[in-house]
Amino acid sequence: MIRIINQITGPDEGRIVFDGRPQSQDNIYRIGYLPEERGLYKKMKVGEQALYLARLKGLSNHDAKKALKEWFEKFEIDSWWDKKVEELSKGMAQKVQFITTVLHKPDLLILDEPFSGFDPINTNIIKAEILRLRDEGATIMLSTHNMESVEEICDEIALINKSKKILDGSVKDVKNSFRNQTYSISFTGDLLSFGNALWTNFELIDKKSQDDVHKCTIKLGDGKKLNDLLQAVMPTSEIIEVHEVIPSMNEIFIQAVSENQPEIIVES
């Protein structure tokens, strides 16, 4: 799909609407695309190469040079301008590649696994840049398997499994829909009597003990509230901490994909 938006391949069926109008040739100037399979000419100098790619995106020589200088200063890589790409490390090359993707101030930024090859420090730099571009009004499409970054950056997600969309919505909504009345509760006191206090409609999912501090994960039954749980266990336990267990995107991913598996198998 990403390639279709970028007009690299044509769609089998359907059509693309870009900014309310049917897709046209000129739109590629408004898209910035960082493919998953990416690279640079190894023998070419960094600056020349970035200039070349910028000019292919429709920038004039002068504008491209100016914008590049700004970005290179921002990333503190001015000294790389005359280096050949093959002299750079993978992370360094990725940085250059990122610059060439966003240089022409695209309205739509398509990033396919943008953080691969970056160390944590540079990941944060890039992340900050992505968020800044979002705040400046760019639409950003992030394709990744890294669910942590999804949680941090994305406003809305769509989960695609075996070319079928199985989940979409804002990150908040998706997370809410995957909440299932599960709480984690830490306390000191007798574990046995704690267990006895949980009568019907509470389900003990997990328990861990360290010294005399116990940590239990409990799923509430229908119609129960956190207060009911607390009332039940308060007489026997000294409660230290209680919080709701919200599934991470990672867990949602696993759950959504595994739930959809049987259906897929039937289809195929």
Next chain:
Amino acid sequence: MSKIGIIIRREYLSRVRKKSFVIMTFLGPILFIGIMAAGIWVTQVDQTQHHVLVIDHSGLVSQTEQSSNRLESRFQDRFVESSDITYAFTKERPSDDEFKEGPYTLMVEFDDGIFQNHKGYLFYKKVPSVTFTSRLSRELEAALEQLKVTQDLSISFEEYKRLKTPVSLVQKDIEKQDETSLKQEQAAIGMVFAVIIFFFIFLFGSLVMRGVIEEKTSRIVEVIVSSVKPFQLMLGKIFGIGLVGLTQFVMWVLLSFIFLSIAEAVFNAGYLNPSTLVDAQEMANMGNNQADFYQTLAQNDAFNILLRINWPVMLGLFLFYFVGGYLVYASLFAAIGAAVDSETDTQQFMTPVMLPLFFSYLVAIMSVNNPEGMAATIFSIIPLTSPPVMMIRAAMGISGPQVWQLVLSMTLLVAFFFFTVWIAGRIYRTGILMYGKKPTWKELGKWIIYKS
């Protein structure tokens, strides 16, 4: 600047700036001139000074000179000494040791038996060159001939010379009867152009292929095709590299001229000067009257061949077929590059592209001997083989009924270029984004037919 323009610029500059390009540009003419100079040097070295002792047992070609009381040549214009050869005569063969230590490099021995068995003997310390040996035997032959004429016939040698009637068939084209025909010699000049076209296609076509593979393996191609159409990228690459080739070619021609004139100035080398070449030939002409005839003919023709070729047309056609042939083959090479992942995988697809190229080269060689033959005519029209073959025909001059063949050939080449570039564009479009597997012929076919 249009996108293709930007791409051409990059393809061109990134290659022209390479050290290897600069080195090759200068090294090419130096190597070329070096080989030429080495060739001249070798022939010079081979021209050793020969002192020939003619052992004339029966006094056939020598007689005692009254004044000096020494044996000398019987005929004024035979056994004439020149810069690289001296003659001495004797009736008695010296002993082997005497010869070995003596000043003579060669001994020629014969007696009157030579009229029956037609054999003389040549003794040497070092093997003389074949040309020198034949020159000696020609000399002896001519001397004996003169002897026979003057002794056995009652006419003077001058009269005999007049009797002798050497004949050479001068070819005439029925269309252009006022000219002597030098078709084959002209075709040989066409061959030079054909060879240039062949190597240009071969070298720079595969450079296009390697360029495409490089883009694939470095994974930059998807970045670029998100900005430009694959077709534009392919055309930009083909044109860019083509310009690199043209630049290199023009530089080679220019530098060769410059280096040659420098070399001539520095060494004041006589052999590079055409006027001394003629002198040398004239000197050789004095050798044998029969050889005279051919040599004078050849001498005039060397000029004639060059004058006979219609240079504006020839160079124009050369440029056309040079560029046209390159474009056709380069687009095929680009398609191959797009279809494979690495250079080692190219073999399977290279063969069908290289085959017509080598074949056209073969046809061109054959056409030199038979420039107006069937094969030359047919293959100078078929696009994949026409560039080198048509060079041969163009060198002979194209006129009358051949003009339409030329027009047909040129039209077909242009049409075929559009066809190959279309096919290549379709393979390219799909191929550049395919990693990890080598397509089969069937899949390539699908890529071509598949609608976008």
